[in-house]
Amino acid sequence: MKDDLVEKLKNTHFFSVMSDSSVDRSVKDQEMVYLTYVEDGKAVNQFVDIVSLEHAHSQGILEAILVGLRNVGLTEQDLKSRMVGFSCDGASVMMGVHNGVVAKLKQMCPSIVPIWCVAHRLELSALDRIKSVPLLAELKETLNGVYKHYSHSAKASRELHALGKVMGINVVKPGNIDGTRWLPHMSRALEGLVKNFKVTLVHFENHASDPNDREASALMKGRARAIHRSLTQYKMVMFIHLVLDILQELKQLSLLFQRDGMTLQMVSDGLQTTTLSLVAMQTDPGPRLQKVLDEVGPGNTWQNVQLNRRETDNSTFNTLKLRLISDLCRFLSARFGNLETGILKATSTLFDLSNWPEDTAELATFGNAELIELMEHFQSILAECGDFTSGEAAKREWLDLKVLVQRHYRHIEPQVLWQRLLTGAIGREDQFKQMKVIVEITQVLPMSSSCCERGFSSMKIIKSDWRSCLSNEMRSFLLHISVHGPPAQQFNAEKAVTKWWSSGCRTRRPQFQD
Numbered sequence: 001m002k003d004d005l006v007e008k009l010k011n012t013h014f015f016s017v018m019s020d021s022s023v024d025r026s027v028k029d030q031e032m033v034y035l036t037y038v039e040d041g042k043a044v045n046q047f048v049d050i051v052s053l054e055h056a057h058s059q060g061i062l063e064a065i066l067v068g069l070r071n072v073g074l075t076e077q078d079l080k081s082r083m084v085g086f087s088c089d090g091a092s093v094m095m096g097v098h099n100g101v102v103a104k105l106k107q108m109c110p111s112i113v114p115i116w117c118v119a120h121r122l123e124l125s126a127l128d129r130i131k132s133v134p135l136l137a138e139l140k141e142t143l144n145g146v147y148k149h150y151s152h153s154a155k156a157s158r159e160l161h162a163l164g165k166v167m168g169i170n171v172v173k174p175g176n177i178d179g180t181r182w183l184p185h186m187s188r189a190l191e192g193l194v195k196n197f198k199v200t201l202v203h204f205e206n207h208a209s210d211p212n213d214r215e216a217s218a219l220m221k222g223r224a225r226a227i228h229r230s231l232t233q234y235k236m237v238m239f240i241h242l243v244l245d246i247l248q249e250l251k252q253l254s255l256l257f258q259r260d261g262m263t264l265q266m267v268s269d270g271l272q273t274t275t276l277s278l279v280a281m282q283t284d285p286g287p288r289l290q291k292v293l294d295e296v297g298p299g300n301t302w303q304n305v306q307l308n309r310r311e312t313d314n315s316t317f318n319t320l321k322l323r324l325i326s327d328l329c330r331f332l333s334a335r336f337g338n339l340e341t342g343i344l345k346a347t348s349t350l351f352d353l354s355n356w357p358e359d360t361a362e363l364a365t366f367g368n369a370e371l372i373e374l375m376e377h378f379q380s381i382l383a384e385c386g387d388f389t390s391g392e393a394a395k396r397e398w399l400d401l402k403v404l405v406q407r408h409y410r411h412i413e414p415q416v417l418w419q420r421l422l423t424g425a426i427g428r429e430d431q432f433k434q435m436k437v438i439v440e441i442t443q444v445l446p447m448s449s450s451c452c453e454r455g456f457s458s459m460k461i462i463k464s465d466w467r468s469c470l471s472n473e474m475r476s477f478l479l480h481i482s483v484h485g486p487p488a489q490q491f492n493a494e495k496a497v498t499k500w501w502s503s504g505c506r507t508r509r510p511q512f513q514d
Contacts, residue, residue: 051064346371375438
C-alpha cells in the first residue's frame with residue numbers, strides 16, 4: 001500500500017499537507033501526517049505516516065512532518081515545487097505568525113496557503129458565545145453534578161436504574177461534558193438529561209429529603225437539592241431545549257466540515273445554511289423547544305413535573321434567545337471571515353458557479369482579476385509544472401471555459417463539474433490544459449484536518465495498553481491497513497508476496513528439504 005502511494009504521488013501535480021498532534025498510550029507525543037491530492041478528478045485524503053516527536057515545539061513538529069513526507073518519497077524540493085496548502089488546528093505552535101510551523105513552512109514554500117481547520121473553528125465559535133451566557137454556567141454545573149452523582153456512586157446509579165424500571169423509563173448513562181470536542185459532549189449530555197429528566201428529579205427529591213438514608217453524605221444530599229432546584233425552573237427547561245436546537249444545527253455543520261474532500265464552496269454553503277436556520281429560530285422556535293412550549297402551554301407542568309414559573313420568565317427567555325442567536329451568528333461570521341479574503345476569496349469567486357453573473361457583458365470580464373491573482377500567488381509552482389506553459393494561454397482558456405459552462409453545464413454541481421474537467425469529460429482533449437492545472441491547485445486546498453483525528457482514533461485502537469511497546473514502523477504499517485486497507489476477504493496478497501520474495505537479503509529457497 002505504501003508503494004502504491006509513492007507511485008501515485010510521483011504522478012500527481014500538486015498536494016497539500018494536513019497535520020495534528022496527540023499523545024499515545026505510552027505517553028509520547030505523536031504527529032499525524034496526511035496528504036490531499038487529486039485522483040480521478042477528485043481530491044482524496046491519504047494517511048502518510050505517524051512520527052514520534054523529539055520536541056513538541058514548532059521546529060520539532062516541522063521536522064516530524066518532513067520525516068513523514070520523506071518516508072513516501074517527497075523531498076524538500078517537492079514541497080517547494082508542488083505543495084499548495086497546509087491545514088492544522090489553530091494552536092499558536094502551528095499557526096504562529098513569527099515562529100509557528102506555518103511560518104517555517106512559508107520560508108521553505110512561500111506560495112503555500114495556510115488554512116485553519118474549519119471543524120476546529122466551529123467549536124471555538126460556538127464556545128466563544130455560549131460560554132458567556134450566565135444561564136449556561138448554571139446548566140454546565142448541573143450537568144457536571146448529575147454526572148458526578150451517578151458516575152462516582154454505584155449505589156446511586158443502581159437506584160436510578162431501579163427507579164427507572166418502576167416508572168417505565170429506559171434510563172441512559174449521564175453524559176460527561178468535559179472532553180476534546182465540546183459540541184458533541186454537550187449535546188449527548190443534554191440528550192441524556194432530557195431522557196432521564198423525570199426519573200432523575202424523583203430520585204434527587206427522595207435522595208435529598210430521606211432522613212433514613214445514612215449512606216449518602218451531606219455533600220451528595222446538598223448536590224441533589226441544588227440540582228433539583230435548578231432543573232425545576234421553567235426558564236432552565238426552556239433554555240435546555242433551545243440549546244439542543246442550536247446544537248443540532250451546529251452538529252450538522254460539524255459533520256459536514258469533517259467530511260473528506262471538503263471544498264471551499266461546501267464550507268460557504270454550509271455556513272450560510274446554518275446561519276439562516278439559526279436566524280429563523282429567533283422568530284420560529286426549533287422543533288425541540290416548540291414541543292416543550294406546546295406541552296407546557298400556559299401552565300407550569302412538564303412530564304408531570306411541577307416547574308417554578310414566574311410571570312417574567314417568558315420575556316426574559318425571549319430576550320436571552322434573541323441575543324444568544326444574534327451573537328452566535330456574529331461569532332461564526334468573525335471566525336470564518338478570512339475565508340472571504342485573499343486567495344481563498346479568489347478561488348471561491350472563480351469556481352463557485354453561484355458567483356457567476358448571468359449577463360453576458362459581465363461574464364466577459366468576470367474572474368479575470370482573480371485568475372491573475374491566483375497565477376501570481378502560485379507563480380513558483382506553476383513555473384515548475386510542465387503542463388502549464390503560459391499565463392496568456394490560461395486567460396484565453398478561461399474565456400472559452402466560461403462560455404462552455406454558461407451554455408451547457410451551468411446546472412451541474414461545481415464539484416462534479418470540476419471533476420469532469422480534470423478527467424477530460426468536458427471540452428476537447430487538449431482544450432483546457434492550463435485551466436486544468438489551475439483547477440487542480442484549488443481542489444487540493446485542505447479545508448479541514450479532521451482526517452488526522454480519525455487517524456488518532458485508529459491509533460488508539462491499534463496501540464492499546466496491551467501493545468504500548470509497538471514499534472513506530474509497525475504502528476505505521478498497521479495504520480495504513482486500518483485506514484485505507486481493503487476488507488480481508490477482498491485482499492489480494494500477490495503484490496505483497498512478490499515484494500517479500502524479491503526483497504530478502506538472500507535468495508528464497510521454496511524447495512528446501514522437499
